[in-house]
Amino acid sequence: MKITLDALDRALLDALQADARLSFNELARRVHLSPPTVAQRVRRMEEAGVITGYRAQVDPVAAGLPVVAHVRMKCYGARCITVHPELLEDLPEVVEVSRLTGDICSMAKVVTESVMELERVLERLASYGGTSSAMVLSTPIAWRPLPHPSADRG
Template sequence: MAEVDETDWHLLGLLQEDARRGYRELARQAGLSPVTVANRVRRLENAGVISGYHARVDPTAAGYAVTAFIVVDTRGRRESLRVADLAKAHPFVLEDHRVTGSEDHVLKVVVPRLADLEPLIDQLNELGKPATTIVLSSPKPWSPIDSPQPMSNH
């Protein structure tokens, strides 16, 4: 685990707000030199703290009218691994989380139409018992990660 100090968290917050900020802009906002910012960001990337830079796409605006969560209770380890493989390969599955409790996987899925969900559910039925929850709205669809430790104001 990388040591992430208060300055790193400040830079992470700025990058999570807008990953397109350049080193000069980050440096200006953090009160550091661009070279220092570049070194810190590179260190965070190399340590895996920053895992990538992505555009956040609104599924509804992009033509995916339905978002759903599917929990799957599999019949055993082999089926659980097959659910993971199916999730990795299926374009409608955005996330797969292997979880504790009575179910084994929680999948986040987006589809253009409700009817597009049925074939995926049929595939999952062969591996276990899926239960689907349709999302009506997402009051908090995403949130940046902040320091796990209380810190002084940035």
């Protein structure tokens, strides 16, 4: 179900992206609505698929996974990881896969304890198609909340 987001919905999204642990009471205080109204709006955005979940942001290095890499993939057909993501269910080091346009089909984000473990994951990924990897040295922008559509920015 597609919904139209108004300024109050966007304010709620901004607050939840900054801190998903906020209570409905605190959200209501911040956007000047009643807690039941806030709860109704949040549930409506969840049901419409605007809000897809609530997660803790975890620093992989602090969590003991200091090797982070992005792996570009060229894979097609029955062994394509974007068509069959279940192929990677037993490879938890792959924490994200995006389907792309252009000369590569996907980008996988991999986190491991060591370069040796990264090598093992890369060998496994190579069984699904061509790979090209780049290790992350630092992440100056680790995450940002979604911007508002240009119509909302004036």
